Amino acid sequence: MNKMKPLKLLDIARKTGVVTIRYPNKPPLITSEFRGRIVIDASKCIGCGACVNICPSNALTIKETYDKRIINYFIGRCIYCGSCADVCPVKAITITKDFELATDNIRDLNNRVVHYKAVCCRCGSERHAPENMIKFVIRRVPVAETYAHMATNCKKRKFVEGMLHGRGMLYVEAK
C-alpha cells in the first residue's frame, strides 16, 4: 500500500494543477479594498494639518519655519490606515494601490509638500498660515478678508487696542 502513495500524490497534483502565481511576469492580485501608499495632491492641499493630527504612526509630520510649513510623508512608517484621506477637508489625499516601494536609500521614502505662509496685512512681517488655507477659511466662514489675513498676535493687539480706545485709556496721536 505504501508503495502506491507517490502515485496517489501524482494523481492529486494532476487534479490541482499549478497553484504558483507568476508574480514578476503577471500582475498580482489586488482587490478593490487594498490600500497602498498615499499621494498628496499639492494643488489641492491647504496645509491645515488635519492628516498630521490623525496619523497614528507619525508618518505624516509637519514642520513650521518662519515662512514655510512643510508636510512630510515618510512612507517607511505609514501603516496604510487611510485615516488621512478620510479627514482631509479638501480631499487632497488619495490612496493608491502602489506597494512596490522597496528602495536602498531611505531618503527615497520622503515626500514633502511645501507651503509658503501669507504675510500679515497689519504688521507686514508676521506670518501665521498658508495663503491657500486662509482662502479656504474665507470661502467657508463669513469672515472679513483683512481679519483672516491678520497674524494671531496682531489680532490680539488689535483687540486690546480697540478695547482700550473704547474706554478712553489709549491715547492715539492725531495725524
Next chain:
Amino acid sequence: MVEGCSMLKPSNMLKKSIWVFHLNTGGCNACDIEILDVLTPYFDVERFGIKLVASPRHADLVLLTGPITRKTLPKVIRTLRAVPRPRLILAIGACAVGGGIWHDSYGVIGGIEALKKVLEEQGVVIDKLVYVPGCPARPEAIIYGVAVLLGIAKPKVKETEVEVIVK
C-alpha cells in the same frame, strides 16, 4: 572585498542562490506571516533560488522584521555578527524601516536606522540594506525587495518635494 561580493554587481546577478534567515526583532508577527507566505508554493520563491535556512551562519540575507526592542537588541547584534560577509539585510515592514507605530516608545530602539548606529559602534558592517515598507509588506513587495537588492529591478519610489502654488 570578500569573495561573493561580485554577486552584488548586476552583471553577475543570480549567479548565487540567496539563502535567507528570518529574524523577528519584536514585531507583531504580521510581517512574519507574509514571509512564510512567500515561502509557500503559492509564491514559491525557490524558483528564484531563495531558500530559508535555520542558522545565520548559512545565510546570505537576513529578513529583519520588527522595531528592534531593547530586549532583542543584544540577540540581533549576535545574529548579525554570525552572518558571513557580504552581509545583506532586508528590512521588512513599517517597524523595521521607520520604527513603526511605537517608534518613539521607551521599549524599542526605533527601527533599522537606530540599529545601524549601534552596529557601527559594535564594528558589524552591513554591506547592503534594502528597505521594504508596508504594514505588513505584501509577499510581492518582499519579492520585489529581493529583486532590488540583487539589482534586477530599480527602485520605483523617488524623493519628491512639491511647492504649493497660491491660487
